[in-house]
Amino acid sequence: xxxxxxxxxxxxxxxxxxxxxxxxxxxxxxxxxxxxxxxxxxxxxxxxxxxxxxxxxxxxxxxxxxxxxxxxxxxxxxxxxxxxxxxxxxxxxxxxxxxxxxxxxxxxxxxxxxxxxxxxxxxxxxxxxxxxxxxxxxxxxxxxxxxxxxxxxxxxxxxxxxxxxxxxxxxxxxxxxxxxxxxxxxxxxxxxxxxxxxxxxxxxxxxxxxxxxxxxxxxxxxxxxxxxxxxxxxxxxxxxxxxxxxxxxxxxxxxxxxxxx
Amino acid sequence: xxxxxxxxxxxxxxxxxxxxxxxxxxxxxxxxxxxxxxxxxxxxxxxxxxxxxxxxxxxxxxxxxxxxxxxxxxxxxxxxxxxxxxxxxxxxxxxxxxxxxxxxxxxxxxxxxxxxxxxxxxxxxxxxxxxxxxxxxxxxxxxxxxxxxxxxxxxxxxxxxxxxxxxxxxxxxxxxxxxxxxxxxxxxxxxxxxxxxxxxxxxxxxxxxxxxxxxxxxxxxxxxxxxxxxxxxxxxxxxxxxxxxxxxxxxxxxxxxxxxxxxxxxxxxxxxxxxxxxxxxxxxxxxxxxxxxxxxxxx
Ligand SMILES: Nc1ncnc2c1ncn2[C@@H]1O[C@H](COP(=O)(O)OP(=O)(O)OP(=O)(O)O)[C@@H](O)[C@H]1O
Ligand SMILES: [Mg+2]
Numbered sequence: 001x002x003x004x005x006x007x008x009x010x011x012x013x014x015x016x017x018x019x020x021x022x023x024x025x026x027x028x029x030x031x032x033x034x035x036x037x038x039x040x041x042x043x044x045x046x047x048x049x050x051x052x053x054x055x056x057x058x059x060x061x062x063x064x065x066x067x068x069x070x071x072x073x074x075x076x077x078x079x080x081x082x083x084x085x086x087x088x089x090x091x092x093x094x095x096x097x098x099x100x101x102x103x104x105x106x107x108x109x110x111x112x113x114x115x116x117x118x119x120x121x122x123x124x125x126x127x128x129x130x131x132x133x134x135x136x137x138x139x140x141x142x143x144x145x146x147x148x149x150x151x152x153x154x155x156x157x158x159x160x161x162x163x164x165x166x167x168x169x170x171x172x173x174x175x176x177x178x179x180x181x182x183x184x185x186x187x188x189x190x191x192x193x194x195x196x197x198x199x200x201x202x203x204x205x206x207x208x209x210x211x212x213x214x215x216x217x218x219x220x221x222x223x224x225x226x227x228x229x230x231x232x233x234x235x236x237x238x239x240x241x242x243x244x245x246x247x248x249x250x251x252x253x254x255x256x257x258x259x260x261x
Numbered sequence: 262x263x264x265x266x267x268x269x270x271x272x273x274x275x276x277x278x279x280x281x282x283x284x285x286x287x288x289x290x291x292x293x294x295x296x297x298x299x300x301x302x303x304x305x306x307x308x309x310x311x312x313x314x315x316x317x318x319x320x321x322x323x324x325x326x327x328x329x330x331x332x333x334x335x336x337x338x339x340x341x342x343x344x345x346x347x348x349x350x351x352x353x354x355x356x357x358x359x360x361x362x363x364x365x366x367x368x369x370x371x372x373x374x375x376x377x378x379x380x381x382x383x384x385x386x387x388x389x390x391x392x393x394x395x396x397x398x399x400x401x402x403x404x405x406x407x408x409x410x411x412x413x414x415x416x417x418x419x420x421x422x423x424x425x426x427x428x429x430x431x432x433x434x435x436x437x438x439x440x441x442x443x444x445x446x447x448x449x450x451x452x453x454x455x456x457x458x459x460x461x462x463x464x465x466x467x468x469x470x471x472x473x474x475x476x477x478x479x480x481x482x483x484x485x486x487x488x489x490x491x492x493x494x495x496x497x498x499x500x501x502x503x504x505x506x507x508x509x510x511x512x513x514x515x516x517x518x519x520x521x522x523x524x525x526x527x528x529x530x531x532x533x534x535x536x537x538x539x540x541x542x543x544x545x546x547x548x549x550x551x552x553x554x555x556x557x558x559x560x
Pocket of ligand 2: 420
C-alpha cells in the first residue's frame with residue numbers, strides 16, 4: 001500500500017508541483033505574459049522616441065538598442081518575482097497552501113519546484129519581449145552564453161526572493177508594498193534607462209549596491225560585448241546573492257516559518 | 262502490530278492558550294475511530310499536528326511508527342487528511358486537483374483508475390471538469406474529501422467531512438469510507454453529528470479543553486449511562502413530587518424520566534395512577550451517544 005513506487009518516481013512529487021505552477025500562470029498568460037510584454041514595448045516606444053537621436057550610451061549602439069536588453073531583464077526579473085510570490089500569497093490567503101503542506105514534499109523540493117516555475121515565467125516573458133523587439137530593431141548577440149546565464153540566474157534570484165516575500169507576507173497589501181518599495185525602485189535605479197557612468201559618483205556608488213544593476217549590466221554585455229563593469233564581476237555578485245537568498249529561503253521553508261504554526 | 266497512530270503527551274499552546282494539554286491516544290490499524298468534543302476542544306489542533314500543519318509544543322505523534330516531525334516524508338505518505346476548513350484552488354477543475362494531489366505523493370497515470378473510482382463514489386462524476394470555484398459548498402467539501410483519498414492512503418483522517426453535505430451523499434460517502442475501512446484502511450473521524458459517530462465508529466475518544474476525557478469502545482460508552490429513559494405524554498398536570506427527582510427534561514406536555522432500572526417504569530406508572538394522572542402516550546428511550554457526551558463533556 002505504501003512506498004511501492006517512491007523509488008522509481010522519486011521526482012514525480014516536485015515535478016507535479018512544478019507542472020502545476022507552470023499551468024497556473026500559463027492559463028492566465030494574457031495577464032502573466034502578454035501584459036508585461038506589452039508594458040515593456042510601451043516603455044520602448046516612448047523612451048526611444050524621445051531619446052534615440054539625443055543619447056548614445058556606448059559608441060555605435062543606438063539608445064533604443066541599448067534600452068532593449070535592460071527592459072527585457074527588468075521585465076524578466078519582475079515576472080520571476082511575481083510568479084513565486086503571487087502563487088504563495090494566493091495559496092496562503094485562500095488556504096489551499098495546505099494541499100502542498102500535507103504532502104511528503106521536502107522543503108528542498110518545494111524550493112526547487114517554485115524556483116523552476118519562476119525561472120520559466122521570467123524566461124518566457126523575456127523571450128516574448130525579445131522576439132517582438134527584434135522585429136523593429138537590429139540587436140547583436142555578442143555572447144549568447146552570457147545572455148542565457150544572466151537570464152537564468154536573474155530569474156532564479158528573483159524567484160527565490162519571491163518565495164521569501166510570499167512566505168513572509170500575510171496579506172496582498174504587504175505583497176504590494178514589496179513590489180512597490182523594493183522591486184520597482186531597485187529595477188528602475190539599476191541602469192535600465194541609462195548607463196550608470198552618466199550618474200554623479202555618489203549615485204554610481206549607490207548603484208553598485210543594487211544587485212539589479214549587475215544583472216542588467218551583465219545581460220546587456222551579452223548583447224553588445226560592452227558594459228559598465230566586467231561581466232565576470234556581475235556574474236560573481238549574482239551567484240553569491242543567489243546562494244545567500246537560497247540559503248535564507250531554504251532556512252525559512254525548513255523551519256516552517258509562517259507556514260507550519 | 263504497529264499502531265496506525267500513536268500520540269504521546271502532546272501539548273500545544275497558542276501564546277497563553279493551551280489548546281492541547283497532554284493528549285495520549287493510540288489508534289490501531291483498521292480501526293474506525295471517532296474523535297468527539299465540543300467546539301474548541303482541540304480536535305482540529307490535534308489533527309493538524311498529526312498532519313504536520315502545526316508543530317507540537319511538546320510530545321510526539323507517529324503514523325505507522327513514523328514520527329510526524331522527524332520522519333515526516335514517510336508519515337505524510339501514509340496519511341490522507343480532510344481539513345475542516347473548506348479550502349480550494351480556484352485555478353483548477355476537480356480532476357486536475359486530484360491528479361496533482363496524487364502526483365505530489367508520487368502517483369502517476371497508474372493511479373487514474375483509482376481517482377475515477379473516488380470521483381464516482383463521491384458523486385463528482387458530473388463535476389469532474391468543473392472549475393473548483395464554480396462548485397457549490399457541499400460539492401467543494403466532496404472534492405476536498407476526494408483529494409485526501411487521491412493517493413489511497415492507509416490512514417484517513419476526516420475532520421468534519423459531512424458538514425454541509427446533503428443526506429443522500431452522506432449515505433454514499435459513508436458506504437465508501439466503510440468499504441475502505443473493511444479493506445484495511447484506518448479511519449479517524451471528527452463530527453458533531455453524534456448519531457453518525459455512534460453508527461460508524463467502533464471506538465470513541467471524547468475531548469474537552471485539550472484533554473481526552475473518555476476513551477472506550479462505543480458499546481462500552483453506551484453501557485456506561487444508567488441508561489434508558491421513559492417518555493410519557495401527560496397533558497397539563499402537576500407532577501407528583503416523588504417523580505420530580507427523576508425528571509430529566511420536559512417538552513410541553515411530554516416528560517422524560519431517567520431510569521436507573523427498567524423496573525422503575527412500574528413505579529412511575531403507579532405514582533401517576535395514584536395522582537390520578539392519565540397517560541396519553543408512552544415510549545421507552547435508549548441512551549445514545551449524545552447522552553453520554555452530555556454526561557461526560559457537558560454542553
Ligand atoms: N492557529 C491558532 N491560533 C490561535 N488559537 C488557535 C489556533 N487554532 C486553534 N486555536 C484555538 O485552540 C482551541 C482548539 O481549537 P480547535 O480548532 O482544535 O478546536 P476543535 O475541537 O476542532 O473545535 P471545532 O469543533 O469547533 O472544530 C480553540 O480555543 C481555538 O480558538
Ligand atoms: Mg475542529
